[in-house]
Amino acid sequence: MKITHLLGIGAFALSVTACTTNPMTGRSSLQFANDSDIRNSAVQQYQQTLKESKVVTGAQAQMVRTVGNRIKAAAEKYYASIGRSADLANYQWEFNLLQDKQVNAWCMPGGKVVVYTGILPITKDETGLAVVMGHEVAHALAGHGNERISQAMVAQGIGMASGLAVKNEKTAQIIQALYTPTSQVVLLKYGRGQESEADKMGLYLMAMAGYDPRQAVPFWSRMEAQSSGSRQPEFLSTHPSPQTRIGDIEKDLPKALEYYRAAGGK
Numbered sequence: 001m002k003i004t005h006l007l008g009i010g011a012f013a014l015s016v017t018a019c020t021t022n023p024m025t026g027r028s029s030l031q032f033a034n035d036s037d038i039r040n041s042a043v044q045q046y047q048q049t050l051k052e053s054k055v056v057t058g059a060q061a062q063m064v065r066t067v068g069n070r071i072k073a074a075a076e077k078y079y080a081s082i083g084r085s086a087d088l089a090n091y092q093w094e095f096n097l098l099q100d101k102q103v104n105a106w107c108m109p110g111g112k113v114v115v116y117t118g119i120l121p122i123t124k125d126e127t128g129l130a131v132v133m134g135h136e137v138a139h140a141l142a143g144h145g146n147e148r149i150s151q152a153m154v155a156q157g158i159g160m161a162s163g164l165a166v167k168n169e170k171t172a173q174i175i176q177a178l179y180t181p182t183s184q185v186v187l188l189k190y191g192r193g194q195e196s197e198a199d200k201m202g203l204y205l206m207a208m209a210g211y212d213p214r215q216a217v218p219f220w221s222r223m224e225a226q227s228s229g230s231r232q233p234e235f236l237s238t239h240p241s242p243q244t245r246i247g248d249i250e251k252d253l254p255k256a257l258e259y260y261r262a263a264g265g266k
Helices: 002-017 035-051 059-081 117-123 126-141 144-155 164-178 192-208 213-226 242-262
Strands: 019-021 028-030 094-098 105-107 112-116
Touching: 028 144, 035 094, 035 112, 035 144, 059 094, 059 112, 059 126, 059 192, 105 126, 112 117, 112 126, 117 126, 117 213, 126 144, 126 192, 126 213, 144 192, 192 213, 192 242, 213 242
Parallel strands: 094 112
Antiparallel strands: 019 028, 105 112
């Protein structure tokens, strides 16, 4: 009984001390993994991916950088307005377009972003691209990587009270397992709750950046049409159903339009 009681107290203390609240969505999550370790691992994986891939230059790559920088600026402005600029202090943003037919994009913890050329026919223009990049940047800002790694640590019995050397070694092993360096990088598989949160937050970010959030619905409709074939795009592998996603986006549009109009949109 005493051991069970102590374990319960420990779990409660962990949930209190490591609970993080997303300022845009209000969702709370358990995040106690070392952010510095995660960022360092992410940078290594990012650099490995760039070495093994063809980095695109030219007009399309410039569009990726333009959209990325607008979303970055919008995020920084928002976090500054709520007194949480420190949350983004260690981000080192980078936006690259890679030549690859896969329909995908991702943002590593710390702000390293990749878009694959295979998704551009579906995004069609800057606004469609902003839907994708807003969603992926939202994963990083919401700490979904830390949350996923923390979940894995809990599952393996690694808590905040573990010995530092053991904890760091185990953390490194989990990060390596979750972020496998390959030419087609294997990223964290987020849960549907995290994907839905990224939809909401990404919608707000694109609106704050001056992109019309109403264009998110036709983009996801195009993405769903793309997935009607035999193989679903990796970008949709763990995402909510199209009907759920579009319904949720429509519920979030009024708030997103407030941000859009505040940014000068109509």
